[in-house]
Amino acid sequence: MSVDPNQIKDLEQVIPKSTLELLLNPIAQEIGYSLGGLYYAIFGKLIRYGAVKKAETDALIKQVSEKYTQIPEERRTDANKGLIFKAFEDSRYSLSSEELRNLFANLIANSTDSKYLNKNSPYFSTVLKNLSVNEALFLNKFKYTQSIAITKVRFTDSKDRQFFTDYKQDYVLNKNDNPKKETVSIYSKEIDTLESLGIVRRKYGQFNNSERNDLSKIKKHINNKHLEKNLNGHFELDINSKKRPEIFLTQHQYDTVNIIPGSLELTELGQSFVEIIFA
Template sequence: MNVNIDPNKFLPTEAINNLLGPSSKALGHSLGALFYFIFQKPIKYGIIKEKEFDDLASKTSKELEQIPPEDKDSSKSGLIMKAMEEAQYQLNEEDLRQMFANLIASSANRQKNSFITPRFATVLSQLSADDARFFKLIVQDAHYLLTYGYLIEYIEEKFGPYHNLTDKFFITSNGNFMRLPQESVDVLSSLGLIKDTDLSYPDGEDVNNIYTKIESTLKTYATSKNKELIEFKKGSITITAFGELFAKAVLN
């Protein structure tokens, strides 16, 4: 493929024009050609809405503007193409469009593209919008450590068989009490982005205060025939080493 072709001949959209503007001229024609190559047929046959494509291209252009000229690097066109290819399946969700725009721009940034692999785009393509938002919450709201808790109830006697009495809950930085989205936890864990455990948990005054708030809230609403058989379980979610690199590439 000749990446020096002028995509304006094929996709004369405002988004592509913006992409080829002065703010990204060092990479504009190359990226514009890749956009054309990947999205021409899906747009032509109505598989992708042009409005959603324009939004992705505009978001990508905006992210490119943030890269210092000396750090712009068009040598990783394979990574950029991989991100665009995977983005085709997620354009209906704005959060994911932004994350793909970030990944495309990161792949064109020499400060980041040294640690990016094709797996980043594959992983991002496998996230739902809810998965993506929860990952973003762990990184940006919980600062890589999310603590949660839940109640169990022993069936006959303590330390014997038990069942979960409540769902798992956590508290956001602004004090919202929220159910842990176990479906997203399972997805993020399976992709190697996070580690979830209730076999061990962090310590410290701030963390213990959070656990205490979760426990007291859950016990206020929990019902049991024998409250002596109720126990509070602590858990935590941390970002893996791969998850940290992924976050640097797909989140602002």
Template structure:
């Protein structure tokens, strides 16, 4: 491999591999290896096949997405954004939600309607996202518009007046009712760390009845029923909003 002349001892050892006794030993060792470790190789092969399938899906999805860009809007993509997206995508192609985000990012970087919103950090943000992060950020986009804010709340335990409270847990988010609210709370904190959302309890949404679902949440109902006096619980209403970076991220990285 190094294109150098091997010492005679090593050269002879390599040649001996083709001799009958050595070849037989090699076969025997190989057979024993398969008996002991064969399942590991099988699992690895299965992973490779699965990855190759996902990679081909990614290629086809990207090709289809690029082909839908009107010819008059096609532009040369940013090398920085595209190279980073492809590099980071290789770690995420097996997750549909993340793969589709990379597909949107790369194809929209070639579209003049979106190019000004593309930021080099988007590829790294997607790479660090969990599938749940992706599902939550996707809620901010409908087919017609970008939704700026969604409802969130804290269940606050009051011990000695409104200025002394403990939130349990930090953020209650119920827009994905089939997902544990504590997992959603973790994802909101992660999305906030990425800089794509901000969480505030200083303002709330004006949509009628949008916070009613929190009043019927089992955790809230249970605490109201079983907490001893003088501990009180109340709901602090708030909003999860897209930051300016988040608005560009949703516009670029989420396909309609």
């Protein structure tokens, strides 16, 4: 491949020398040169005019380059130039977050890997662009599994079970190296976003056998005895002690608390998405 010295000079203006050497070593490596060119096309003018922070764009291309050099040479491909361009473009909105920047770097680098050709999608950078840091961190729970246990609290009237109210849902176990320090949190906002983007789906009333232990732990963390004691149609609930008690109003005299088990699963699209951004 013939490399235009003027184009190399342009790249040197926006890409740190040590990072550029990773991309262009050897200099005639077409895919690495394409990566640098696509990066320059998106960030060249933005960097010159101070529209983005140089330190953040430097960090992005450095992560992309390091990941790219780890891909076996026989698997490198430039078939996804359009996806890479779009991913660089979408990453502009997430550069300030180290977590999101790292996921974009993984997506961009893995777009040069033939291993993911049939799993990649231009939609994936759109998904990342629409995630908050909390939602991205929540996705870490799926790094080594395709589903996790979730539960919800349901109030019912034992005399007439047609009346019920789902008080809170989407309790998830926060695992820890020390089981005694495990906690539960509600992740409805994160799950709502990921479900709306087609990455996960809620399935209450059914769960996988592998989730039984986690479901049991979540149930122990929810003080349903405390809830049952206060069920009188108008009462204060204080499930999360760090927050102010919530007032729950109802026309029905609920007298039973049920913990409904469920499973939060990656969709097929979500499985490919998670595999690529965490690879």
